[in-house]
Amino acid sequence: MTSIPRTVWALGFVSLFMDLSSELVHALLPIYLVTTMGMSITALGALEGAAEATAMIVKVFSGSLSDWLGRRKGLLLFGYGLAALTKPLFPLADTPAMVVTARLLDRFGKGIRGAPRDALVADIAPPAIRGACFGLRQSMDTIGAFAGPLLAIALMLALSGHIRTVLWFATVPAVIAIIIILVGVREPERTSAQGALRAPLHWHAMRGFSGRYWYVVGIGATFTLARFSEAFLVLRAQQTGLDIAWIPGVMVVMSLTYSLSAYPAGVLSDRWDRRVLLACGLVLLIAADVLLGAGASMITLFAGVAVWGLHMGFTQGILAAMVAEAAPPSLRGTAFGVFNLASGVCMLLSSALAGWLWDRSGASTTFFAGAAIAVIPLVMCMLAPRAE
16 A cells, blocks of 8 residues: 655644644634734635635745745745744734734745645645545644644633734744644655746746646635635634633634544545535535524524534645646646735735625625525536546
């Protein structure tokens, strides 16, 4: 049986520690901005949309640049390093503008590393277990996303709810992630064809992408339009009357179901039709939105959050595998970058719209609108061309 390469494991641990750091911050940030600093839900939605869109849009350049250089590790180190450097800015911030700056720089770093990292996984993953490799990295990433809010709860309780003090602890796992990149990530040797120099963003080269690739881009973009920022899950938890120290628990539940489902979904996608599993993930998103829109009780909240995590597990790694499968090997970085450019634009629109709907019509309307939009990529998924 083919084993998962060591570098995939190393990238998984890098994702784990950096997500632990990031989610410790992000589990508290929406409440901190809205409750303490007086930011409106509309402004928060715009910030979250801009932050995630920044990460996705930057990927188009970093992915293409990694193809041009023929190397991925340097961009990984720069992207993760920038994210690590932003972590002290959150507890030091005394105005919303400084928090916004730190958030955008953090996501800029994510954008720099994202496409080269996915392209590196595609480079070294044996084709027979490519879905499992993407699923493993995504699952370890989500373990970090689970541990971050859990650590936030423990620290909030231990430190009597002093958010600024808690945020300082995010620097430690970020530094560990950088060390793992330095000592544990190895790149494959490049052939002369793979290493040939091209303009970092050669739009003419994209004419070589197949119609199936562009269809996957379309599914990913409309899916992102339906899936707004998880910050709205945190705000929904606040409406239940949950104590502020326990609010990160919603991210714990979401990340737990995400991490438990991502790797099995990736393994199944190597054996079954990926379109079917992706459609299942979209059905789960619709179910999560309906549950979260139905009411603000503890039961419906945590049920909806758990299903939200399942939908992530059934979509993120599978979409990445579908992009890798449909793109030419020499242009995988560019392929992931273009995919994330389209998704980033839609993420900006979706989170800004969600914030506006929340302020204007309430939480229920926001989640029901997400469920309605999710029907579009579900239909597209059912009509998607079969992999060759």
